[in-house]
Amino acid sequence: MYGMVNEGIRSFIEKEHGAEMWLSICKSANVDTASFERMTSYDDSITYALVGAICQHTGLPADNVLKVFGTYWVEFAGSSNFGTFLRLAGNSFVSRIKGLDDMHDSILLSMPHLKPPSFEIEEIGEDTYLLDYYSERDGLAPMVIGLLYGLAAETDEKINIEQVTFKKEVTEPDQFRVTLLK
Ligand code: HEM
Structure with missing residues (x-):
């Protein structure tokens, strides 16, 4: 997905849980960068790995994480x-x-x-x-x-x-x- 989506996830996590939490999520997801070029297309596996790591860190099921992010995306x-x-x-x-x-x-x-x-x-x-x-x-x-x-x-x-x-x-x-x- 385009970096804009991953940036949306970053913005959402930093707003709700802070910058430290975002860095831990990137680490757990094995993503070797903490920010993305909005107009560059990245492999979908990065987005899915970020969602998986958010589930690990928050204890929420993926469905909930995706739902809450969807609502945030409209604003972002x-x-x-x-x-x-x-x-x-x-x-x-x-x-x-x-x-x-x-x-x-x-x-x-x-x-x-x-x-x-x-x-x-x-x-x-x-x-x-x-x-x-x-x-x-x-x-x-x-x-x-x-x-x-x-x-x-x-x-x-x-x-x-x-x-x-x-x-x-x-x-x-x-x-x-x-x-x-x-
Ligand atoms: C101004 C608002 C919006 C912008 C700029 C936008 C832009 C984007 C972008 C850049 C992607 C990534 C796709 C890719 O990289 O291949 C995406 C995906 C997506 N968008 Fe939007 N979007 C907006 C609003 C919405 C709304 C309101 C909905 C639905 C009600 C929606 C539904 C989706 C879905 C479901 C995806 C995931 C891709 C997929 O299903 O395969 N978007 N959008």
């Missing part, structure tokens, strides 16, 4: 220059979900090695949606849950999310039922 990435793309998609949670693929695609111009996720949203009832999340990677569905809560917080909306399908093949989506709460 949203305050970068790319955040404008997200807000241009509209002022509601659903319009921003619909704009996610275009937003990640526009980042491709600056990050040509990006392997962006893809989302499809379908309304299945009043205030209820099915959201498909496609990725070349495994194990990041809990992060998506955190991302969605973070996205809803930005537009001041309340949502509930339940994962209804867990992908078994890389070409399949993870699927979530999203309910907008009044």
